[in-house]
Amino acid sequence: xxxxxxxxxxxxxxxxxxxxxxxxxxxxxxxxxxxxxxxxxxxxxxxxxxxxxxxxxxxxxxxxxxxxxxxxxxxxxxxxxxxx
Numbered sequence: 001x002x003x004x005x006x007x008x009x010x011x012x013x014x015x016x017x018x019x020x021x022x023x024x025x026x027x028x029x030x031x032x033x034x035x036x037x038x039x040x041x042x043x044x045x046x047x048x049x050x051x052x053x054x055x056x057x058x059x060x061x062x063x064x065x066x067x068x069x070x071x072x073x074x075x076x077x078x079x080x081x082x083x084x
Contacts, residue, residue, distance in 0.1 A: 021065050024060055024063065024065050025060070025065060027056060028053075028056050028057060028060050028065075028066075031049070031052055031053040031056045031057075032053050032056075032057070032074060032078070034049055034053070035049040035050045035052070035053040035078055036078070036081060038050075039078070039081050039082050040081070046082070047082075050078055050079075050082060053078060054075050054078065057071045057074050057075055058071065
């Protein structure tokens, strides 16, 4: 339990950031999963879903939720799946 005023404020900030980051990661995972299933099933809208997933991944990097290399790996694997 925080006793110092600045530590209490930091805890409040941490809760907000954690909530925001978890929501962003959940939407990222959902987008990547839907893109993967669309590519695997050769759906007509697979390209659109992949573009949307890549966009969400890139915005997660910009917001500091994902590391750049992790995002690059996600995008690379999606692209490789689309070519296969």
